Amino acid sequence: MPLDNIISISFTSEELQEIDNAFNTIETIIKTKTVNLTPAERSKYGSIANRNKLLVDKAKNYMDQYPEWIPRPLDKEEFDRDYVTRDQIEKMIQQLHNYSQQLIDTKTLLDHDNYKNAISFYRLMKYLSTTNEPGAETVYNDMKTLFKNRFTRSKDRKK
Secondary structure, three states, rough: OOOOOOOOOOOOOOHHHHHHHHHHHHHHHHHHEEEOOOOHHHHHHHOOOHHHHHHHHHHHHHHHHHHHHHOOOOOHHHHHHHHHHHHHHHHHHHHHHHHHHHHHHHHHHHHHHHHHHHHHHHHHHHHHHHOOOHHHHHHHHHHHHHHHHHHHHHHHHHH
């Protein structure tokens, strides 16, 4: 009886090349328009929460309605450019996040299938090693070492 296979997909070499080309295109466009902050800089600048996004939205709305109230040192054209670009980037991030989650979920199912099949193979090697199948004992002993640490760690956790 065959093992259940949760997912069965593959990419053609052409599809992989198209994906690689798309990533290269994205990298070419954003590398001159993005920055990489250090962890300290990330902490320093932080991020604005939804409540603060609402503040920014209201401020923009009021500055558009009442340009005479804009503080003199504030560069409204730069504020508007930052506002529009930030919105564009947020949409890109969400799209990339969605793609990333789809890939992670698909990889999870592929990992599950591979693991189940590997366990099945291991169990067969364990059995064949008891029947003197040539080479099976060597394979079983090599794979068995991967389970010794799991068993030891499992026993340690119970203490």
